[in-house]
Amino acid sequence: MAQKTAPDSTRRSERSRRAIYDAALALVGEVGFSKMTIEAIASRAGVGKQTVYRWWPSKGDVLLDAFLDLGGQAHAEANKDGEGADTPYEIPDTGDLEADLKFVLRATVDELVNPKYDAPYRALAAEGMLNPQLGAEFVERLLEPALQLYVKRLRAAQEAGQVAPDVDPRIALELWTGPVAQRWLQRTGPLTHEYADRLVEYALHGITPR
Amino acid sequence: MAQKTAPDSTRRSERSRRAIYDAALALVGEVGFSKMTIEAIASRAGVGKQTVYRWWPSKGDVLLDAFLDLGGQAHAEANKDGEGADTPYEIPDTGDLEADLKFVLRATVDELVNPKYDAPYRALAAEGMLNPQLGAEFVERLLEPALQLYVKRLRAAQEAGQVAPDVDPRIALELWTGPVAQRWLQRTGPLTHEYADRLVEYALHGITPR
Amino acid sequence: MAQKTAPDSTRRSERSRRAIYDAALALVGEVGFSKMTIEAIASRAGVGKQTVYRWWPSKGDVLLDAFLDLGGQAHAEANKDGEGADTPYEIPDTGDLEADLKFVLRATVDELVNPKYDAPYRALAAEGMLNPQLGAEFVERLLEPALQLYVKRLRAAQEAGQVAPDVDPRIALELWTGPVAQRWLQRTGPLTHEYADRLVEYALHGITPR
Amino acid sequence: MAQKTAPDSTRRSERSRRAIYDAALALVGEVGFSKMTIEAIASRAGVGKQTVYRWWPSKGDVLLDAFLDLGGQAHAEANKDGEGADTPYEIPDTGDLEADLKFVLRATVDELVNPKYDAPYRALAAEGMLNPQLGAEFVERLLEPALQLYVKRLRAAQEAGQVAPDVDPRIALELWTGPVAQRWLQRTGPLTHEYADRLVEYALHGITPR
DNA sequence: ACTTAAACGAGACGGTACGTCGAGTCTTACC
DNA sequence: GGTAAGACTCGACGTACCGTCTCGTTTAAGT
Known part of the structure; x- marks a missing residue:
């Protein structure tokens, strides 16, 4: 070539x-x-x-x-202050799935709201939608690695019996990342900690009466 | 002015x-x-x-x-062939919430995948993310009216006891619209009827074991 | 047609x-x-x-x-104060050709320098150079009538023996109108009463020693 | 600046x-x-x-x-065929002022009538009248250098006693350049060799009887 | 240390599109 | 039917950037 x-x-x-x-x-x-x-x-x-x-x-x-x-x-x-072992990108696993997810999702919300990250990240997301090549790179290098952390945590939860075994984690995680992405990118509503909590609750337990 | x-x-x-x-x-x-x-x-x-x-x-x-x-x-x-009463934009209410939602979401998926709508709609969505003024108009005139149909249907379901009374319909609907929007716009995965069905199921019943 | x-x-x-x-x-x-x-x-x-x-x-x-x-x-x-006989456009004939020409040429200079006339007249002259149709109209309606006054005065002078009989008045008048036009339009030098006088003198008596 | x-x-x-x-x-x-x-x-x-x-x-x-x-x-x-000495822009000096001036003025007339030069030169002249900045450049770079050749030739003639010593050459030359410019630019009459000759004669000897 | 080839800063180049202005034509409503 | 108003198509304006292409000038490897 x-x-x-x-x-x-x-x-x-x-x-x-x-x-x-x-x-x-x-x-x-x-x-x-x-x-x-x-x-x-x-x-x-x-x-x-x-x-x-x-x-x-x-x-x-x-x-x-x-x-x-x-x-x-x-x-x-x-x-930089760590002794040597690099803290990995990881979702905590305290045993309480709901608490762990809320913790991470709140952090995500904070980051998305931070102007330092908002402008470039939003630009990349939007541009990636129109430009498939860039979009693929965006997803592969930026978005998917972050989502895979949820997959890992959900798998652990499944093994612990806290998530139904027939649930597909890769789909499940979208129950909260999708809405957050939409609210952030399209500004369809306030992006708050309360909102993040509610999403996790609805996703875990469903919206039908138990 | x-x-x-x-x-x-x-x-x-x-x-x-x-x-x-x-x-x-x-x-x-x-x-x-x-x-x-x-x-x-x-x-x-x-x-x-x-x-x-x-x-x-x-x-x-x-x-x-x-x-x-x-x-x-x-x-x-x-x-144009109707007697006169304009068929409203409306989500069907057969009494079976899950079936109704799946039906509508499948239709949405079909529409998003249709090239006739995909190109302009995607462009507007992306542009609206970078241009708040346009974004607001996009949401107000195009997106929110569609989402409100879900609010109405969910309210009916709540009255029928099929959705927990303390659930906020405006948030609940995002459990499936958010993920679909994300898959569509960011191409993070295949956008199929099966996927739509799965989202509705997860959203209604939760992902934790019952 | x-x-x-x-x-x-x-x-x-x-x-x-x-x-x-x-x-x-x-x-x-x-x-x-x-x-x-x-x-x-x-x-x-x-x-x-x-x-x-x-x-x-x-x-x-x-x-x-x-x-x-x-x-x-x-x-x-x-x-407007005249009794009825309209004062014609006319070059005075006092019998002294040189004085009469200087008088008129000084007046011309004054007019060309007057901003009220300068702007439109200059614009018409310039435009007429590039647009033959307009130029012809400009000459016919504006310039030539003014020049003909000189022709008339020079003919009278010829009859009085003050101008050589074989001189063509239509050409002779250009000896001073040409230079004035050039100085005015192309700004090649100051346009003053002294200049006007000098032109008349040179034109009448020539520049060779007598 | x-x-x-x-x-x-x-x-x-x-x-x-x-x-x-x-x-x-x-x-x-x-x-x-x-x-x-x-x-x-x-x-x-x-x-x-x-x-x-x-x-x-x-x-x-x-x-x-x-x-x-x-x-x-x-x-x-x-x-380009010369040995090295660049033929300068110059008015010939054969000793016969009248002949020399006629020769040059006829050449000028020929040039002005040549379509190759007429169009751009006319455009520049007209534009320069409306745009003082361009006009100044036009005069300085194009017109005045040409006129200065006459000044030089007339000075020589003055020294030779062929032009009256009190005559201002810079004004004298306008007796023929002005009229030619006017006929050319404003099309007030035919621009011929005969006309050029006549102008030189009138300018040198005046129009009054000798 | 010296050579040398690539990366570099600068910016001119042929282009495309911008958003604006005005030309000259046409339509509407009024008198 | 002339008029004031102004929307229309068209074309040029002068500007901003595009992506490519020289220009010298660093600068870092390989002698």
């Missing part, structure tokens, strides 16, 4: 890469995704346009990498 | 309006929302650019109106 | 015509000829665009009529 | 510059100045609009440069 003489990533300027991430995240917050231009990113990063085009095919991809990097940094930050 | 000498809508050309709707819907299907330009809409509709700009502030707004018109037409079509 | 049903000038609105003249003259002074638009003229005159288009083919023609009207008014004004 | 980050002229595309000149000169001849658009120039030159706007503020300026370049080319052409 004849690519356009693919760039040599070993000689890549780390300095420029970081500057581009910073510029992209700043701009998406300041002017929004659709008004964020590659020229503006380059100019703000003090970088030539070609340096952006050399490494990313579109502004969406720049933002995706920038956002993943942001997440990586945050995680590294949270663990 | 000093607008730029608002145009006189009584003198508006119906011909142009329809042509613009058709062009917008065709283009969003053919080239996608982001590559759809106002110039292309105007040109395809055989209309001056100014005529588009005179009546809509952005291509998103054009598409929203075009899509609403499309829905209106479809509904009118479906009722 | 089927014209577009030529308008009936007997039913023409005098009110509108005057308002259009005023608007055109005001605008050419305020924003210049090229930024003066027919829409602006109509709007300022409180008149529909069609009323302008019905009676004039271009903004140049509007301005030409407006300027001719302005000249007519000025002349009427100058004669 | 804070310009908009003035472009770097060392990186300018010579190819584009020439193509733009050619397009501008062709267009002004074909459709006239007022119907010549910057879009058409760019399109015909196979150039982006921005490349025109980057280097010139208006179509008038483009045409001025194009015309100057045309003159430069013509002059270079005329001298």
Whole structure:
């Protein structure tokens, strides 16, 4: 396959890469995704346009990498005082499924509401809907790993008999992630801790009388 | 409020309006929302650019109106043979809540999968996430009316004792609309009748053992 | 030949015509000829665009009529106290050709420098250079009548033996009108009374030693 | 003076510059100045609009440069066979002032009548009358240099005693350039060799009897 | 330490679309 | 039927970015 003489990533300027991430995240917050231009990113990063085009095919991809990097940094930050064992991304398992799910979902809500994450994450979600290639990458690298944590926790709950054995965890988790995503992205209602709790309750016990 | 000498809508050309709707819907299907330009809409509709700009502030707004018109037409079509009483938008109430919900949700899935609706609806959803003004209009005029049908049906079910009285219908409905929206928009999994059925079952009875 | 049903000038609105003249003259002074638009003229005159288009083919023609009207008014004004005999446009004949020419040429200079006349007259001259049709009308209705006054005066001078009999007056007059026009239109030098005097002297007596 | 980050002229595309000149000169001849658009120039030159706007503020300026370049080319052409000494722009001095002036003025008339030069030159002259900034440049770069040749020749004639010592050459030359300009630009009469001769005669010897 | 080739900053280039303005035509309602 | 008003199609405006393409200038590997 004849690519356009693919760039040599070993000689890549780390300095420029970081500057581009910073510029992209700043701009998406300041002017929004659709008004964020590659020229503006380059100019703000003090970088030539070609340096952006050399490494990313579109502004969406720049933002995706920038956002993943942001997440990586945050995680590294949270663990920098640890002795060595890296705290994994994990849903707690206290034995009380309902409490554990509420705890995590509340944290998710907090994050989605945080402007620092909202702007880029929302932009990526929206862009991914129209651009299947970007959307696939978004889901694969960002969304699905997070959802798999629920799968793992639900499997444990099934083994503990707290979830019916014939329930498909991959579907079950959508009972609360779907609604939260919808409220967040489409602003169809307030996104609060109370709302998160209610979703978990309804999902676990159903809405029909017992 | 000093607008730029608002145009006189009584003198508006119906011909142009329809042509613009058709062009917008065709283009969003053919080239996608982001590559759809106002110039292309105007040109395809055989209309001056100014005529588009005179009546809509952005291509998103054009598409929203075009899509609403499309829905209106479809509904009118479906009722043109009726005696006179307009069949309302309504969720059937056969007494069997689960069956009724599955029926409607399957229909929703079919519609979302239909390319005729998918392209514009998806574009509007995505655009509405980045543009709060458009998003609000999208929700108010398109999404919320549909969701309210579930509220009504769930209220009836509550009166019939089929749904617990302390359940909030506006939240409950999101147990299935949220997941469907997520699968559809973010392509996180297959969107099938089986999936729809499963969501309704989980939502009604919960995922914990009974 | 089927014209577009030529308008009936007997039913023409005098009110509108005057308002259009005023608007055109005001605008050419305020924003210049090229930024003066027919829409602006109509709007300022409180008149529909069609009323302008019905009676004039271009903004140049509007301005030409407006300027001719302005000249007519000025002349009427100058004669409104007269007993009845209309003072004709005429170059004085005191018997002293040089003095008479200097007098008239100084007056011409004063007029060309007067902003009230400069803007429209200059616009018409320039436009007439690029648009032969307008140019011909400009020359025929505005310029040539003025030049013919010199022809008449020079003929009288020839009869009085003050101008060589083989001199062509129509060419001779250009010895001073040409230079004045050039200085005025192309701003190649100061346009003063002294300059006017000098031109007349050179033209009458030549620049070679006598 | 804070310009908009003035472009770097060392990186300018010579190819584009020439193509733009050619397009501008062709267009002004074909459709006239007022119907010549910057879009058409760019399109015909196979150039982006921005490349025109980057280097010139208006179509008038483009045409001025194009015309100057045309003159430069013509002059270079005329001298390419020379040994090295560039034939200067110069009015011949045969000792016979009248003959020399007639010779040059006839050549001027020929040039003004040549369609190749008429269209752009006329357009520049007319545009310069309405746009003082362009007019100043036109006079300074195109008109005045030509007029100064007459000043030089007349000074020589004064030294030779063929022109009265108190005559101002800068004014004297207008006795024939002014009329020629007027006939040419305003089409007030035929522009012929005979006319040119007559003007020189009148100007040199005056129109009064000797 | 020196060479050398790739990445880099800068930004000009041919394009496309933007959103606005005005041209000239046409329609509506009024007088 | 002329008029004021203004919506219409069309085309050009001047601007903003696109993605590509030179230009020198770092800069880091491999001699």
